[in-house]
Amino acid sequence: xxxxxxxxxxxxxxxxxxxxxxxxxxxxxxxxxxxxxxxxxxxxxxxxxxxxxxxxxxxxxxxxxxxxxxxxxxxxxxxxxxxxxxxxxxxxxxxxxxxxxxxxxxxxxxxxxxxxxxxxxxxxxxxxxxxxxxxxxxxxxxxxxxxxxxxxxxxxxxxxxxxxxxxxxxxxxxxxxxxxxxxxxxxxxxxxxxxxxxxxxxxxxxxxxxxxxxxxxxxxxxxxxxxxxxxxxxxxxxxxxxxxxxxxxxxxxxxxxxxxxxxxxxxxxxxxxxxxxxxxxxxxxxxxxxxxxxxxxxxxxxxxxxxxxxxxxxxxxxxxxxxxxxxxxxxxxxxxxxxxxxxxxxxxxxxxxxxxxxxxxxxxxxxxxxxxxxxxxxx
Amino acid sequence: xxxxxxxxxxxxxxxxxxxxxxxxxxxxxxxxxxxxxxxxxxxxxxxxxxxxxxxxxxxxxxxxxxxxxxxxxxxxxxxxxxxxxxxxxxxxxxxxxxxxxxxxxxxxxxxxxxxxxxxxxxxxxxxxxxxxxxxxxxxxxxxxxxxxxxxxxxxxxxxxxxxxxxxxxxxxxxxxxxxxxxxxxxxxxxxxxxxxxxxxxxxxxxxxxxxxxxxxxxxxxxxxxxxxxxxxxxxxxxxxxxxxxxxxxxxxxxxxxxxxxxxxxxxxxxxxxxxxxxxxxxxxxxxxxxxxxxxxxxxxxxxxxxxxxxxxxxxxxxxxxxxxxxxxxxxxxxxxxxxxxxxxxxxxxxxxxxxxxxxxxxxxxxxxxxxxxxxxxxx
Numbered sequence: 132x133x134x135x136x137x138x139x140x141x142x143x144x145x146x147x148x149x150x151x152x153x154x155x156x157x158x159x160x161x162x163x164x165x166x167x168x169x170x171x172x173x174x175x176x177x178x179x180x181x182x183x184x185x186x187x188x189x190x191x192x193x194x195x196x197x198x199x200x201x202x203x204x205x206x207x208x209x210x211x212x213x214x215x216x217x218x219x220x221x222x223x224x225x226x227x228x229x230x231x232x233x234x235x236x237x238x239x240x241x242x243x244x245x246x247x248x249x250x251x252x253x254x255x256x257x258x259x260x261x262x263x264x265x266x267x268x269x270x271x272x273x274x275x276x277x278x279x280x281x282x283x284x285x286x287x288x289x290x291x292x293x294x295x296x297x298x299x300x301x302x303x304x305x306x307x308x309x310x311x312x313x314x315x316x317x318x319x320x321x322x323x324x325x326x327x328x329x330x331x332x333x334x335x336x337x338x339x340x341x342x343x344x345x346x347x348x349x350x351x352x353x354x355x356x357x358x359x360x361x362x363x364x365x366x367x368x369x370x371x372x373x374x375x376x377x378x379x380x381x382x383x384x385x386x387x388x389x390x391x392x393x394x395x396x397x398x399x400x401x402x403x404x405x406x407x408x409x410x411x412x413x414x415x416x417x418x419x420x421x422x423x424x425x426x427x428x429x430x431x432x433x434x435x436x437x438x439x440x441x442x443x444x445x446x447x448x449x450x451x452x453x454x455x456x457x458x459x460x461x462x463x464x465x466x467x468x469x470x471x472x473x474x475x476x477x478x479x480x481x482x483x484x485x486x487x488x489x490x491x492x493x494x495x496x497x498x499x500x501x502x503x504x505x506x507x508x509x510x
Numbered sequence: 511x512x513x514x515x516x517x518x519x520x521x522x523x524x525x526x527x528x529x530x531x532x533x534x535x536x537x538x539x540x541x542x543x544x545x546x547x548x549x550x551x552x553x554x555x556x557x558x559x560x561x562x563x564x565x566x567x568x569x570x571x572x573x574x575x576x577x578x579x580x581x582x583x584x585x586x587x588x589x590x591x592x593x594x595x596x597x598x599x600x601x602x603x604x605x606x607x608x609x610x611x612x613x614x615x616x617x618x619x620x621x622x623x624x625x626x627x628x629x630x631x632x633x634x635x636x637x638x639x640x641x642x643x644x645x646x647x648x649x650x651x652x653x654x655x656x657x658x659x660x661x662x663x664x665x666x667x668x669x670x671x672x673x674x675x676x677x678x679x680x681x682x683x684x685x686x687x688x689x690x691x692x693x694x695x696x697x698x699x700x701x702x703x704x705x706x707x708x709x710x711x712x713x714x715x716x717x718x719x720x721x722x723x724x725x726x727x728x729x730x731x732x733x734x735x736x737x738x739x740x741x742x743x744x745x746x747x748x749x750x751x752x753x754x755x756x757x758x759x760x761x762x763x764x765x766x767x768x769x770x771x772x773x774x775x776x777x778x779x780x781x782x783x784x785x786x787x788x789x790x791x792x793x794x795x796x797x798x799x800x801x802x803x804x805x806x807x808x809x810x811x812x813x814x815x816x817x818x819x820x821x822x823x824x825x826x827x828x829x830x831x832x833x834x835x836x837x838x839x840x841x842x843x844x845x846x847x848x849x850x851x852x853x854x855x856x857x858x859x860x861x862x863x864x865x866x867x868x869x870x871x872x873x874x875x876x877x878x879x880x881x882x883x884x885x886x887x888x889x
Binding site for chain 1 (some may be wrong): 511512527531533534535552555557559560567598599601603605609615616
């Protein structure tokens, strides 16, 4: 999760995002004002403090961030756009929490809120943030589709979802095979079977929603009076957008989408550990020399590729066979597994390297291992 | 806050800490079982989900972590000690939230929970974690005292607080000037005026509590039946400790303790930005050459000390005088402020460098600036 957050920070800050941290407890007044206290229904966790004042646990923060910006009474058009984001725990009283982190009542979300001086500028921001989301999923190596989506109780006039196609997904999508059209079926009026642009037959798939973008206009800024001082020196309502990414959900969805029946697969960039070292079995004839050579390989790697030192695991359960430990390593999803096997006693020593995401076994000298791993990225 | 969290991660992982992330919503059953549902009184935020099931918002996580460990039915003494920690938001319905982040109803806390095979081992763990806390405060350059403390509603048989002496502190402390004795007065029976070891007169001070350690014994493990399989192959209750550090509170307390009437001071290691660059005023005779030389200095620094590139701010409000911007920089607490002042047009160019934490102004060439800043640390 910390690696994924680092990648998100990079992408959000590359589009001018400034990181903030808003409270989980959000006052009932604020939600009454926006109308969402009632609209959210049972999904909102509600509570009272010792003085009987009402709160909800924030599922998203449109109300809170708009109030924050509205409190800056001297905001000038020169200070816009403002692109504020946080990566914090959110709360939703789900009727059916399920599939572990895919749908839980507490989860981590990256939520960005943008404030622009005009509709045109806000639409540019919208495009920029969507592009950052595409960049994120591309860097993670996750096949995704961006589809037209409904605005739901967030509101606004334009919305897209980022979906990972998967059988366990809860959303139904229709896609033009040539990429002209993609939508969540809940946005369609009646059944649509062919692409409105090219006429090709639309394919159907299920998807896991991992991101959602909204062009909000002045829906929230008009409620809290979030204004800036325009070029003409007049107060003007900020044009807003909001942009969510499911942090914990992306972790679970990645595994769901990339894994095979037998093996967990992580996006290499955010795998908990890149490397697993497996020394020889206790009592084997390679035990002593093989263990020492693997130690030396670790040290050489630490020198050549210092960013990987915190990303290595040594499976020192040498009472177990190499085969048993290799099987466990597959289940845990290390992208690279380095075994001191039978050929480690050759001159020069040869290591058995399982490049899991490529599905291949390589027999490499120390230099070969260093070269292979020089491609491994750590955010 | 992210820098402080990085330093805490380093210290906790250096003593074998493994980072976890526990839910904020904690079930009422768990808190009834420990007796704290009633004992915590009004401080606990309580709520119900859509099915009428009771929860609190976790102020600490003894119950939750003990249940987590108890769920591992095959835990062996070989796997102990377990040292689990998290850095998450905590909730307390404070009667009087005040002083901003010093006492708020939502705050970030680092909480570690340890599980040992014997009382002796647990006491070693206790010492180790206390030493890590000392190391943390030393690295931050914060004057602190470790005092005997009451165990309150957490329970256990031994407890210490880490306190930053400060007038606004809510705790009253007595200290032996030679360091033999230090206690929170609430732990004393009646008035104690001289050191029980050396007889010296105790001094009084107020303090801000920034850390708290507890030796818990089996208070919680006996409730959840958190057992491990002993050397003799018998189930045995784990000996526990818990250890808190106030993350957001340390931020506020640092400023409180280090700042002067006019200037904010941060611990250098966790200052939001290490450097502020102030180019010449618009229209001044140094404007063009000075601005270009400051740009070049930034590039040279970025090459020589790449870890500082994300730690630099350029104050490009060149419509303001250097003096006005310098004043703002003091208020914001950058440890180093680099001004392209009158002497920037000399050959070689001389920069005016305010080394705020040392309280000195230096006139340095490019090489001098690089040498000075090579001491600046970023976690």
